[in-house]
Amino acid sequence: MTTLVIKNTFAPGETVSAERVSENFSKQTDLGDADTLSDVLNGGLEQENYPFQVDADLIQPFALVQGHAVGGSNSLDYFSEVFGKSIMDAQGVQAVQALVAKPTGPWVSVPGLGQRVYVPTDNATLYIMWSIDWTNDGIYWSDNNPTRPPNWEQAPGASDIGTKKDQASAFQLFVDDEQIPGMRRVLPGTVVEDYRFNPPALAKNEYSNFYAHGDVQQVWTGCLPVQGVAKGWHTVSLRLQAHYRIKQTRVRSRNLRVIVFR
Amino acid sequence: MPYDLLKEGDEYTADSLNARFTQAVAAVNVVGIDAIQEGSLGVVNLADGVSPAVLPTQYTIFQTNSPRPYTNLYPGWNTDIYDEAGAGDGPYWTVAKTLGGALLRFLFPDMKLGMDQESRTAGLLVKASLERVISVPDADDSINPDLQAEASVRIALMVLLEIGPEGGPFVDTWALLPHTDRGLATDVVFRYVDDDQGSPQHNTAVIDSHASIDVATFITKADTGDGVTIKGVQVVCSMQLPAGLVTAEWYYETKNGDISVLPLHMSGAP
Numbered sequence: 001m002t003t004l005v006i007k008n009t010f011a012p013g014e015t016v017s018a019e020r021v022s023e024n025f026s027k028q029t030d031l032g033d034a035d036t037l038s039d040v041l042n043g044g045l046e047q048e049n050y051p052f053q054v055d056a057d058l059i060q061p062f063a064l065v066q067g068h069a070v071g072g073s074n075s076l077d078y079f080s081e082v083f084g085k086s087i088m089d090a091q092g093v094q095a096v097q098a099l100v101a102k103p104t105g106p107w108v109s110v111p112g113l114g115q116r117v118y119v120p121t122d123n124a125t126l127y128i129m130w131s132i133d134w135t136n137d138g139i140y141w142s143d144n145n146p147t148r149p150p151n152w153e154q155a156p157g158a159s160d161i162g163t164k165k166d167q168a169s170a171f172q173l174f175v176d177d178e179q180i181p182g183m184r185r186v187l188p189g190t191v192v193e194d195y196r197f198n199p200p201a202l203a204k205n206e207y208s209n210f211y212a213h214g215d216v217q218q219v220w221t222g223c224l225p226v227q228g229v230a231k232g233w234h235t236v237s238l239r240l241q242a243h244y245r246i247k248q249t250r251v252r253s254r255n256l257r258v259i260v261f262r
Numbered sequence: 263m264p265y266d267l268l269k270e271g272d273e274y275t276a277d278s279l280n281a282r283f284t285q286a287v288a289a290v291n292v293v294g295i296d297a298i299q300e301g302s303l304g305v306v307n308l309a310d311g312v313s314p315a316v317l318p319t320q321y322t323i324f325q326t327n328s329p330r331p332y333t334n335l336y337p338g339w340n341t342d343i344y345d346e347a348g349a350g351d352g353p354y355w356t357v358a359k360t361l362g363g364a365l366l367r368f369l370f371p372d373m374k375l376g377m378d379q380e381s382r383t384a385g386l387l388v389k390a391s392l393e394r395v396i397s398v399p400d401a402d403d404s405i406n407p408d409l410q411a412e413a414s415v416r417i418a419l420m421v422l423l424e425i426g427p428e429g430g431p432f433v434d435t436w437a438l439l440p441h442t443d444r445g446l447a448t449d450v451v452f453r454y455v456d457d458d459q460g461s462p463q464h465n466t467a468v469i470d471s472h473a474s475i476d477v478a479t480f481i482t483k484a485d486t487g488d489g490v491t492i493k494g495v496q497v498v499c500s501m502q503l504p505a506g507l508v509t510a511e512w513y514y515e516t517k518n519g520d521i522s523v524l525p526l527h528m529s530g531a532p
Contacts, residue, residue, distance in 0.1 A: 064308060250480060
């Protein structure tokens with residue numbers, strides 16, 4: 001069945017070295033890709049020594065892949081007191097995008113979006129998948145609002161999208177308490193304050209007019225393969241952050257799945 | 263496994279050493295496939311289920327907080343014309359890229375999909391996501407008042423295939439996977455309002471709509487064609503506007519985004 005070829009043969013008169021003899025038994029003596037007696041006897045199967053397709057019924061359950069999942073369908077509400085006066089106060093959405101805060105900072109763990117996974121072998125690959133549905137009651141200052149920053153409107157190509165002082169909430173992926181770059185989604189305030197739909201002659205505090213428009217929620221279905229994961233326990237979570245003036249952020253149905261490829 | 267012990271008085275020579283290794287190797291090689299019982303192969307016996315050799319170093323390309331404006335328009339379903347140069351601002355599909363120009367594109371060593379191929383890769387599990395922000399003009403006199411419309415950003419996946427007539431010559435060609443084409447719209451409301459100053463204004467409710475557009479698929483040789491070499495996969499994007507509205511004032515941006523490719527072995531796959 002196998003195609004094992006022994007590493008070393010010995011010539012008459014040759015001084016027998018321990019290393020060359022050992023190389024025939026074990027890869028521990030730096031044999032490169034060659035197979036050894038003990039490798040094959042111990043079950044180390046590779047394409048070279050096992051040149052046929054392995055059918056699924058020969059494989060023990062969970063030997064190649066393990067799966068873990070958590071989730072929740074009940075709505076969870078997070079109020080402003082949870083987050084404190086975070087960095088989002090100053091710059092709004094843009095700050096959220098740029099934020100590289102300590103994991104113990106304003107990011108809050110959410111039930112159904114975090115788990116601790118045991119990886120049974122070194123150099124494993126994790127395939128992390130998730131889906132989140134959330135909303136908030138923050139205010140979105142439209143471009144028509146005079147309280148907007150001075151750079152509120154620019155030509156296409158020089159947009160300042162994201163620099164307005166929007167109240168936003170965001171989710172960020174953490175693996176082993178480290179933020180993963182790019183794995184973040186931001187939901188601006190869902191209530192729009194628009195100046196021009198109101199009589200401008202009124203005082204500033206009188207022309208506010210709120211109406212729901214734009215993004216009323218965000219759904220994020222993401223995934224991330226993580227390579228070279230060491231044997232042992234690892235944490236995976238999606239954490240929430242919200243502008244401190246958002247009264248309420250509601251997390252709806254969500255789930256987080258981790259597949260461990262050895 | 264038989265093994266002839268050296269007895270006291272036997273000569274310990276090169277030949278006697280070689281003979282015993284040869285004997286042991288033969289004993290291992292003679293074990294047949296029928297000797298493997300159902301469920302007998304465990305963690306220590308099996309190679310990785312992922313095909314690490316297929317991709318060079320990483321499975322994911324990130325785009326991080328890179329607002330980049332696009333004005334290219336959706337060419338229609340199942341139409342794969344795009345900005346091949348990848349410079350952006352192409353008229354139709356364009357490859358998603360960061361502010362600095364890095365592409366959400368995987369190029370990998372030539373391979374053919376299928377467990378019967380040298381790659382021993384049944385398929386590529388591809389997942390892509392773009393956080394899009396869409397922006398509409400503040401006011402546009404060409405727009406009918408009281409119009410309510412939708413503008414959307416669309417994304418899709420393309421694969422780089424080596425295709426051509428039988429026998430060649432083959433040409434590297436980016437081909438759209440139509441079943442991955444999807445978009446996400448935002449409502450845009452136009453209306454006249456009276457500002458109480460005696461002159462009605464033409465206003466647009468300007469909404470910078472943030473949303474995540476996500477797509478996932480498993481690319482097999484059913485997608486590429488049997489025996490066709492695949493060399494890469496990329497994310498392309500475009501904007502779909504209400505009918506009759508084609509203006510440079512409409513644009514969209516992509517901020518965070520990613521594409522990941524996971525090559526997989528699969529028992530039972532052809």
